Amino acid sequence: MKGNQDTATLNVGRAATTAQEAAIVLVGNPNVGKSVLFSKLTGKFVIISNYPGTTVEIARGETRLDGEAVAVIDTPGVNELSSRTGDAQVTCDVLRDHPSAKIVQVADAKNLRRALLLTLQLAELGRPQMLVLNMMDELDRCGGRIDIRKLSELLGVPVVPTVATAGTGIHLLQKNVAVACNASDFVARAVAPSSGAAADYDRNVERLRRVNEVMGQCYTLDRPRHPTFAQKIGWWATDPLRGTLLLALALYFMFWFVGLVGAGTFVNFFEEVVFHRHVSPWAIHAVDAVLPFPHQHAMEPSEYKLEIPLTPTRGIALMTSTREVLSSKYNLAPGVTLSWWQEALRFLHDFLVGEYGAITMAFSYGFAIVLPIVATFFLVFSLLEDSGYLPRLAVMVNRLFRGMGLNGKAVLPMVLGLGCDTMATMTTRILETRKERVITTLLLALAVPCSAQLGVLMAMMARISYPAAAFWVLLMVGVAFAVGWLAARVHRGQTSDFIMELPPMRLPQFGNIAVKTLARLEWYLTEVIPLFILGTAILFFLDRLDLLSKITRVCEPLVKGWLGLPPETANAFLIGFLRRDYGAVCLLDAATGSNPTLSAHQVLVAMVTITLFMPCIATMFMIARELGKRTALWVTLFIFPFAFLVGGIVHRLEHILGF
Amino acid sequence: MKKPPHHYHLCPLCGFEFERTETHCADGCPMGRFCNLIRCPNCQYEFPAEPRLLGWVRRLFCREPSRATQREMVGLHELEVGEQGELVCLSCEQHSRRNALAVYGLVPGSRLLLQQKRPTFVIRVGETELAIETGIAREIFVKRIPREEAAFQ
Ligand SMILES: Nc1nc2c(ncn2[C@@H]2O[C@H](COP(=O)(O)OP(=O)(O)OP(=O)(O)O)[C@@H](O)[C@H]2O)c(=O)[nH]1
Ligand SMILES: [Mg+2]
Ligand SMILES: [Zn+2]
Ligand SMILES: [Zn+2]
Numbered sequence: 001m002k003g004n005q006d007t008a009t010l011n012v013g014r015a016a017t018t019a020q021e022a023a024i025v026l027v028g029n030p031n032v033g034k035s036v037l038f039s040k041l042t043g044k045f046v047i048i049s050n051y052p053g054t055t056v057e058i059a060r061g062e063t064r065l066d067g068e069a070v071a072v073i074d075t076p077g078v079n080e081l082s083s084r085t086g087d088a089q090v091t092c093d094v095l096r097d098h099p100s101a102k103i104v105q106v107a108d109a110k111n112l113r114r115a116l117l118l119t120l121q122l123a124e125l126g127r128p129q130m131l132v133l134n135m136m137d138e139l140d141r142c143g144g145r146i147d148i149r150k151l152s153e154l155l156g157v158p159v160v161p162t163v164a165t166a167g168t169g170i171h172l173l174q175k176n177v178a179v180a181c182n183a184s185d186f187v188a189r190a191v192a193p194s195s196g197a198a199a200d201y202d203r204n205v206e207r208l209r210r211v212n213e214v215m216g217q218c219y220t221l222d223r224p225r226h227p228t229f230a231q232k233i234g235w236w237a238t239d240p241l242r243g244t245l246l247l248a249l250a251l252y253f254m255f256w257f258v259g260l261v262g263a264g265t266f267v268n269f270f271e272e273v274v275f276h277r278h279v280s281p282w283a284i285h286a287v288d289a290v291l292p293f294p295h296q297h298a299m300e301p302s303e304y305k306l307e308i309p310l311t312p313t314r315g316i317a318l319m320t321s322t323r324e325v326l327s328s329k330y331n332l333a334p335g336v337t338l339s340w341w342q343e344a345l346r347f348l349h350d351f352l353v354g355e356y357g358a359i360t361m362a363f364s365y366g367f368a369i370v371l372p373i374v375a376t377f378f379l380v381f382s383l384l385e386d387s388g389y390l391p392r393l394a395v396m397v398n399r400l401f402r403g404m405g406l407n408g409k410a411v412l413p414m415v416l417g418l419g420c421d422t423m424a425t426m427t428t429r430i431l432e433t434r435k436e437r438v439i440t441t442l443l444l445a446l447a448v449p450c451s452a453q454l455g456v457l458m459a460m461m462a463r464i465s466y467p468a469a470a471f472w473v474l475l476m477v478g479v480a481f482a483v484g485w486l487a488a489r490v491h492r493g494q495t496s497d498f499i500m501e502l503p504p505m506r507l508p509q510f511g512n513i514a515v516k517t518l519a520r521l522e523w524y525l526t527e528v529i530p531l532f533i534l535g536t537a538i539l540f541f542l543d544r545l546d547l548l549s550k551i552t553r554v555c556e557p558l559v560k561g562w563l564g565l566p567p568e569t570a571n572a573f574l575i576g577f578l579r580r581d582y583g584a585v586c587l588l589d590a591a592t593g594s595n596p597t598l599s600a601h602q603v604l605v606a607m608v609t610i611t612l613f614m615p616c617i618a619t620m621f622m623i624a625r626e627l628g629k630r631t632a633l634w635v636t637l638f639i640f641p642f643a644f645l646v647g648g649i650v651h652r653l654e655h656i657l658g659f
Numbered sequence: 660m661k662k663p664p665h666h667y668h669l670c671p672l673c674g675f676e677f678e679r680t681e682t683h684c685a686d687g688c689p690m691g692r693f694c695n696l697i698r699c700p701n702c703q704y705e706f707p708a709e710p711r712l713l714g715w716v717r718r719l720f721c722r723e724p725s726r727a728t729q730r731e732m733v734g735l736h737e738l739e740v741g742e743q744g745e746l747v748c749l750s751c752e753q754h755s756r757r758n759a760l761a762v763y764g765l766v767p768g769s770r771l772l773l774q775q776k777r778p779t780f781v782i783r784v785g786e787t788e789l790a791i792e793t794g795i796a797r798e799i800f801v802k803r804i805p806r807e808e809a810a811f812q
Contacts, residue, residue: 079762110786113764142786201758205766212768238790240777395779395790408779408790497795499759502781502788 023071023098024063024177027091027122028106029114030077031503033134035059036164037106038074041174045519048512049385050503051412052077053430058094065174073098079114081121082200087432095125102180103129104173109139109146109161112219116211117204119155123183130158130180132173137163138504141228147218154214156184165509186210234505237392247396250389254380258451259458260309262376267459270368272304281326283352283359291349293342294333299324328353328360347544356543362536365585366529373455374524375517381419381451382516386508390415391500398498404481405488406431407498410440417448419520421615424448425622434627435493439484441623442635445614446642447480452528453581456588457611463591463603471657472607479612479646528579531616535578539571558644563605564651566590566597572610577640580613601654609647614639735780735799738773744801745770756795763789770804 026034030052039046042061047054059074078088081095095103103122107115115131122129133139133146152159158176162169182188187210227235236242284297302325307315332338338346353360384390390412398408410431417424421444428437428444449457461469488495542548548571552559555570569590576583587606591598598606614620614636624632650657696705732747746769749757764784765771772783780796782789791799 080758082758108786113785114762114787117762117764144786201754201761204758204761208761208764208766208769234788235774238775238779238781391790395781398779398790398792407792497756497759498779498790498792499763499795500790501763502790504788 022065022068023073023101024104025073025075025094025098025101026104026106027075027095027118028077028132029079029108029111029118030501032077032106032108032111032115033164034077034106035074037132037134037162037170037173038072040164040167040170042072045515046074047516047519049382049516050388050506050508051385051391052501052503053412053427056090056426056429058090063174065177070177071101073101078118080118080200080204081125087430099127101127102177103127104132104177104180105129106132106134108135109133110135110142110144112144112146113208113211113215116214117207119183120187120207120210123155123188126182126188128180128182130160130176131155132169133159133161134164136161136168137166143222143224145220145222150218151214154184154217155187157181187214230505230507234388234392234502237389237505238395238502240396243392243396247393250384254384255458256309257380258373258377258455259461260311260315262373263455263459264309265307266372266376267369267455268304269306270372271364272302275364275368276302277304277323277325280328280353280360280364284326284328287349287353291345293338293345293349294336295330295346296333297330298327300327300329301325328355328357350544351537351540354540356536356540358533358536358540361539362529362533365582366532369456369585369588370452370528370532370581371521371524374451375521377451377455378419378517378520379513382513382520383508384415385516386506386512388503388505391502394498394500395502402495403488404443404484405439405491405495406436406484407495409498409500410436413440413444414448417444417450418454419451421445421448421450422618422622425619425626428626432496433494435488435491436495438491438493438627438631439487441627441631442487442638443480443484445619445623445635446483446612446639447476449611450581450615453584453611453615456581456584457607460584460588460591460603460607463596463598464600464607468600468604468657472604472611475608475646475650476611483642527618531579531618532582535575535582538578539575542571562644562648562651563609564654565602565606568597569606572606573613576610576613577617579616580610581616583613584610601651605647605651608650609643612639612643612646732800732802735771735773735782735796735801736776736793738801738803740773740775743770743772743804745804747800747802750798750800756798760791760795760799763787765789765799771801 026038028034031050031054035046035048035055038044038059038061039048041063044059044061046059053076055074055076057076061072061074062069063072064070073094075091075094076087078091081088081092095101103125105115105119105122107119112133115133119129119131131151133148139146146161148159148161158179158181160169160173160176162173164170233246237246288295288297301322303320303322305320306318308318309315350357352358355361393415394408394411396408397411401408401410404410410428412430413424413427416427424444425441428440431437431440461472464472539548542551551574552567552570555573556567559565559570559573560567569587572583572586572590574583575586584607587598587603587610590596591603591606620632620636623635696707698705733744735744738744746765746767748767749760749765760766764787769784774781774783774788776793780791780793782791
């Protein structure tokens with residue numbers, strides 16, 4: 001930063017009201033670095049990404065000011081405070097609920113005009129406030145200069161320059177919160193009050209006139225002649241031709257890293273080497289030692305091949321090894337009848353390491369198969385989020401999405417849905433109308449596979465031919481469009497305008513990527529693995545109570561008759577109700593496990609059906625929370641029969657398709 | 660979806676022709692929705708609506724009125740990529756849409772740069788890159804800023 005480090009702090013006479021309930025609220029335009037500041041101030045983790053609308057719910061934390069703990073609240077970004085538009089609702093509510101909190105407005109120094117427009121609106125509330133000029137590094141780079149002392153004088157509030165990502169100026173900010181005060185009359189004088197929608201516009205025009213006066217006195221711009229490389233990439237990304245190429249490149253990289261390296265190399269290693277050769281035998285030994293009853297476990301071969309994948313079928317083989325390992329299958333010692341006590345031990349033994357055992361099934365599915373996949377996915381995904389590419393994707397697909405009663409913005413939750421459909425359902429809040437939110441939620445639940453499932457499906461794809469894989473992709477896209485198109489016709493609501501801010505392309509920061517990926521993995525471990533264990537337990541008890549075979553028989557007309565799959569796959573669909581990725585893992589096992597029971601065509605049918613299932617129970621609850629129970633019910637009632645319908649149709653097409 | 664009928668209005672003061680469907684005069688008018696005044700998006704002049712029948716008659720028998728100001732004022736979609744313009748007015752039918760643009764600093768008098776037209780319009784206002792749909796771009800009227808002049812700002 002230039003020589004304007006010093007901060008003008010004046011008007012102490014009008015200084016803050018005594019804060020009984022000391023709290024500061026971070027308010028500001030979208031994507032200006034509020035969440036970065038929040039986590040620097042409080043040390044708490046919040047999701048930080050390079051697109052407007054990252055934060056959709058408030059976050060609370062604490063910081064120390066002069067040795068005193070003060071509550072800090074992070075809010076969703078807003079462009080104006082009018083509570084008429086839904087997106088400002090959360091922020092307005094926070095301000096209303098904390099009447100004595102100080103307002104710390106965070107601004108993108110490059111976009112001072114938009115920030116000041118908000119400053120004026122905040123000033124009209126007549127509360128102590130201050131302004132943080134964040135991203136001073138980027139202001140420097142684009143040749144802008146702000147006379148901070150002058151700005152502070154004009155506004156009548158403290159102004160602090162910061163670079164949140166580097167931690168510069170945080171200390172100064174903490175010092176200045178104490179002197180936050182009401183803005184000067186020039187700024188705070190309310191613009192002519194009037195009502196109606198037109199008034200918002202008129203008042204903003206008047207405010208902007210004042211903002212321009214302020215800007216004229218303290219802002220100069222001397223833009224460099226040549227655009228930076230990052231800027232150029234940003235332009236290419238929205239260009240019809242180069243943008244498409246870039247998209248194809250990004251998609252292939254993602255497929256390679258997640259589908260081949262993650263779901264191939266890593267899963268192979270964890271499943272065969274870590275689990276099959278070490279964890280399971282060890283667990284079996286341990287359980288046998290603790291819960292003894294006369295039995296003998298069988299041995300089975302374990303083959304491992306280390307390979308650097310290039311394409312789905314080719315790769316550089318580095319090593320292979322084969323070994324005999326202990327299997328979870330066992331034989332009772334001949335001629336022995338078990339006492340009731342031994343039967344009880346056997347029951348527990350089976351619960352832990354049997355065919356549907358918590359360790360042999362839930363842990364190996366959850367940790368060995370799904371964990372490597374989601375880890376690689378979350379990593380790539382964080383990179384994508386932080387680069388600033390996602391909003392540009394929205395520009396590319398806007399036209400397409402119009403057909404589904406959506407606008408380009410809806411691509412954001414859809415892409416986030418590839419990470420986790422439940423989180424993405426919450427992100428639909430960035431969409432403006434209910435119609436858009438309902439349709440996006442429906443499509444998320446129906447046709448956007450989440451990371452875990454995506455990886456498993458990619459692994460299943462290895463069993464089917466290229467045309468069949470292409471057919472699957474096209475069918476999913478086609479179904480999404482068809483359902484979206486129909487929903488857009490059926491739903492009476494409106495679609496909003498497509499006006500979207502494109503953040504600058506930025507080089508992702510290693511620290512943020514690492515922290516974000518780890519936080520998401522932690523979420524996965526604490527929320528998903530327990531569900532896996534629950535699902536396994538349900539299967540185990542159904543199996544023990546002999547209900548599994550009954551259910552299989554009941555489902556036979558549906559599974560065998562309609563879908564043409566082996567009746568045993570019923571358990572996969574059953575468990576798919578809980579989490580569809582878990583169902584997919586069961587199907588993967590049936591397709592590629594030690595004794596595959598599915599033909600290539602059956603794999604395709606199974607893939608189609610399970611992809612269209614509801615993502616998981618958590619998603620259903622989230623839909624109910626976001627859109628109401630009725631909508632959640634309708635979505636559920638639509639999705640399951642529809643999934644079976646499409647699956648059955650694909651099965652009937654076997655002879656026409658020929659794969 | 661019902662689309663409101665379009666009628667064109669011609670501003671008697673500046674000759675700007677524009678579409679307008681819903682209400683007319685500035686909000687807060689004591690007559691409320693019965694007030695029949697229309698406001699020109701170009702010069703903000705308020706005038707009574709011309710009865711529709713009269714409009715047909717006028718269009719039938721009179722020559723096209725000369726539109727002096729419209730020639731120097733063009734829709735955003737008529738600018739070339741890389742050209743700069745100064746915003747003259749937003750002729751959006753909905754106030755909310757006008758306001759949605761205003762919060763990005765797009766009000767009469769602000770300068771913008773057209774960065775791309777396809778697949779969606781991308782403009783630059785200050786340091787903000789903004790993607791807007793073609794339909795909205797057509798409702799933004801600008802005055803061209805000659806390149807020489809633009810280079811110095
Ligand atoms: N160069 C630079 N980048 C920054 C700075 N502060 C934040 N960023 C980046 O700006 C982006 C947005 O940061 P966030 O903290 O998520 O922004 P936010 O204001 O919380 O955004 P919303 O929650 O969407 O309103 C991230 O990619 C940050 O890395 C800064 O001072 N300098
Ligand atoms: Mg945030
Ligand atoms: Zn055993
Ligand atoms: Zn006029």
